Amino acid sequence: MKRVAVYPASLDPIHYGHIDVATRALHIFDEVIVTIYSTPKKKNMLFDLEERVELAQKCFEAYDNIQVTSFSGLAVDYVQSVGAVAIIRGLRVFGDFEFEFRMGMANKKLAPNIETVAILASERYMHISSSTVREIAELGGDVTAFVPDHVVKALKARFA
Numbered sequence: 001m002k003r004v005a006v007y008p009a010s011l012d013p014i015h016y017g018h019i020d021v022a023t024r025a026l027h028i029f030d031e032v033i034v035t036i037y038s039t040p041k042k043k044n045m046l047f048d049l050e051e052r053v054e055l056a057q058k059c060f061e062a063y064d065n066i067q068v069t070s071f072s073g074l075a076v077d078y079v080q081s082v083g084a085v086a087i088i089r090g091l092r093v094f095g096d097f098e099f100e101f102r103m104g105m106a107n108k109k110l111a112p113n114i115e116t117v118a119i120l121a122s123e124r125y126m127h128i129s130s131s132t133v134r135e136i137a138e139l140g141g142d143v144t145a146f147v148p149d150h151v152v153k154a155l156k157a158r159f160a
Contacts, residue, residue: 005029007088008075010037013044013089014056015133015147017125021090022066024119034081038072038136046158058150072104086115092126
């Protein structure tokens, strides 16, 4: 039986920290589904859902065992619908722990059969966040150390 995990995230935009967590999850699971939140219109996103999916798909095109999808609603409902056994979460800084702990406990109440697995960000990526990448790009800064080339191009186009 294949052990599948789901890595839900907004990926606005995807960065090397996200890629690192997803690929390292393959050390534990046979397959990882990176799934992107279909966020409400009121939430101020830089890229729409289709753009975020396309950017993420390009990041993982060399991996047969990572697929990129999107979802709306509760993550645990999506996880159960694809037959996955776990939710992957990335932890960068101490502040992430409290938020992820509360979310993990809520998810355990909603779906006792689904585990939450936290993967600590690699040291070289723990300072990266999507909001930091967006801000640097918006102000004309160089984000090549934070995101792949195709994401750099998308950011430049967005802020041109």
